[in-house]
Amino acid sequence: MIEGKDLRVYFKSRDIVVKALDGVNVSVKDREIVGIVGESGSGKTTLGRTILNLQKPLSGEVLWNGKNVFKLKGKEEKEFRRQNQIIYQNPYEAVDIRLKVYDIVAEGLRVHNIPKDKEEESKIVMETLRDVGLTPEDEYAKSLPNQLSGGQLQRVAIARALVLNPSFIVADEPVSMLDMSIRAGVLDIFKRLRDERGISIMMITHDISTLGYVADRIYVMYQGKVIEHGSTDAVLDKPLHPYTQALISAVPIPDPSGRTSLFSIKVKEEMEPYNGKGCRYYPRCPFAMASCREKEPNLSGVSSDHYVACFLY
């Protein structure tokens, strides 16, 4: 469906070059939720933006149904923009606070000249608001963003992406601003979109535990590289990379009786700076060997649905 090949995005800040994406391969198939997980600075947001042609890469290509998206022009580019949508982490910053919910959602429809008349526009908008659980929809349509809670506004942001009937959505930390108690409701919307409408979703997050409930496959990123990827079951049940293991063990367990064994994470505080040639994770890795300092490991398959970049395997 959509595929990124050997993507490289470097940012220059004075004389420092930050490799936000350093040779990343990623694919999202039809009817699939793919999770991208990593800490801040791992390049996960840059990946989402590059896939949607919001960031031009230094090299590499993104194929959308076989076409290179960086070469799309005119009508084709507009169609790409309609079919591929993004949802941001902070809905308060993502919507125009002066517009009513109705207009926020309808704006995209107008840009793409989709509805024939006002009546059809209203029908599509109302249906979409119902779809994301904002009922009674005519009440919500009239509200302004400052009258809504974060969870309600995030649903508006989803409705805005959905109204254009996209085939692919990048959701960048869609629930991390929301209360725990309403996250499941928003995650359920994404699952429904996949199951009922066949929409593919790339969900970007720093919290691997939410992916356990929605993703079909997971990519783990560290400093601009994919260091492990595979089916959700493979990655979560048998995490191989020491970084993935640390990510999973850092998820707080909601059970006070197991307290003594908590925080079993083995991560070193980064003491030595990265030497520029070894594995990016070796300064923090508790299992680092001499070879890890010399050469970067490549992704290699341990099974048909599980890949890891680590010399331990």
Place this chain on the structure above:
Amino acid sequence: MSEVIFEESTDTLLEVNSLKTYYTTKTGYVKAVDDVSLFLDRSKVLGVAGESGCGKSTLVTTIFRVMPRNARVMGGEVKFKGQDLLKMDLKTFRKEIVWKDIAYIPQASMDVLDPVYKVKDQMLETILAHEDVSRAEAMERIFRTLESVGVPQEKADMFPHELSGGQRQRVVIAMALLLNPSMIVSDEATTALDVITQAKILELMKSLQESRKFSMMFVTHDLSLLANVSDSIAIMYAGKLVEFGDVEKVFSNPLHPYTQLLIKAIPDLRVRKQKKLVAIPGFPPDLENPPKGCRFAPRCPLAMPVCSEKEPEFSKVEGFHYVACHAVNKK
């Protein structure tokens, strides 16, 4: 209303008694904290949890007397070491209590450092404003405290932007520790951090709390964190305390339907295949016109007719475990 709970306290440090903090608006009052009572013992950790808008941050700003202008305390008291903080002269309160005896680790705390001052200068200011010590003595203490939170001494000479998010968080924790307070209040202190950093910061806070024996009030919307750090838990909903008790009791036998749902909403990788993640339907009520009776009734799966008529009493269940729910009280 719920003075009974104070019987559970063995070595009280903080006692919040029937506190009411309302915000005035054009049309009336927003009852953000409405008749809340709770306590915190010495060397213990109290977790306060609830959704956004439940009043947990208002509770914190009331204790520190840094409420927004339109907020007013309409009743109740906040007793700290037996003294009502709300009745103290504000100047004395700021000089003698804030930082010195109660310190605060705020939300998004890595952004609270002043970007134009070096770490050591900000810390120095905190010490010198409250204590009469020499510069050299103060610097000595700064280095020692930074060391204890795992920040190398040489970072004291840096500006906040030269540190990573986790390190800035550690510096803020160090600042809270500088004057050796008996209580630290942390308001969503780890919420903006990466999971690994969050786990390490929690581990650090817990081990400092255990070794230095201060009390901690840990406010968060994430109940799973509380399972790992707190001794007692207070669950707030729409300005009311709905459940309060020993951490083990609340987690192993949550009684209020709201607490039960909150716990079911936590993603737990150990049981992700068996357990479905639950969302609490609906949204919290408008606190200007809260629903009659139990405020959770409109969202509650167990609501009975009485729930929208009468407010449930806060009552003891068994040992240190209290709940305000008609469905539980009936049994």
